[in-house]
Amino acid sequence: MSTEPAVEPRWLTDEEQFAWQCYLHATTLLEDHLDRQLQRDAGMPHVYYGLLVQLSRAPRRRMRMTELAQNAKITRSRLSHAIARLERSGWVRRENCPSDKRGQNAYLTDEGMRVLEKAAPGHVAAVRAAIFDRLTPEQVGHLAEICQVMTEGLQPQGADLPWLR
Template sequence: MAHTRWLDDEEQRTWRAFLSAQRLVSDKVERRLQAGAGMPQAYYEILVRLSEAPERTLRMSVLADCALSSRSRVSHAVARMEEAGWIERRSCPTDRRGQLAHLTDAGFAVLEAAAPDHVESVREALFDGLSPEHRSALREACEAVVAHLSGGGSWPVTGDSGPEGPEPARAS
């Protein structure tokens, strides 16, 4: 039987503080985005990722990776936003099985309208309670966790973010 590496008092306190902070920030931002823009944070994240991509287009698999979400969850969300006219799905010209997600002008307008209130809610929920030193320490700690959990990868997802996306990740 494996030896359990129990959390010491400091680790337990850190873990519980992290969970509480993450839930409180996420809940506040989610509620405000739902009330103001009528969309969940997951949809907002997808719209942002597409708005930052060349030609506002990403391969669906790259979009899922960028959003740290499953491909099926992103596909479902894109289908809903496609119905609303915010995103168009297109066939990938270099891979018959691949699909591209393209942010429409209507979707970009929705994002532009939601962004100011969303940014303010993030500022109020997270940054207003932190000193510059705390902000830096939080960023560094989060980047270290992401690097650890992604096998040394970085956040945000980098590389060729064009419609073709980066080479698919290979399982080792």
């Protein structure tokens, strides 16, 4: 019955532990900060803002639910709830997909577009203030590289997120 991990796990080195601590602090603080900023200035959390951004960039400002969920890296269930809320706010609406009777398109209303345009400058300013105005161009490059490497290692296998293969 040697189901146990036969070997002592490789713990993190001091450098790695330190980096991990820094990472956790920075990412949670930033996410909190952006959530508060957007909640205050645009009346929605960061994830919801991201949905509006996606829609605003899509052709005809509309997108299939599943595609939107994939781009935003959230489950379809979560997206359903989110779109329902955004619909209540009048910023997004749904329509049946012409080509697939199961499908739905979410589209950004004019009002949603206005809200987005109004919120964007403040959001960009917050992102700048937190990151890009504080990092050198080299560091920005490093950050992108590091995040790319991380993303490669995170092909989700989970129940509802088998995306990115």
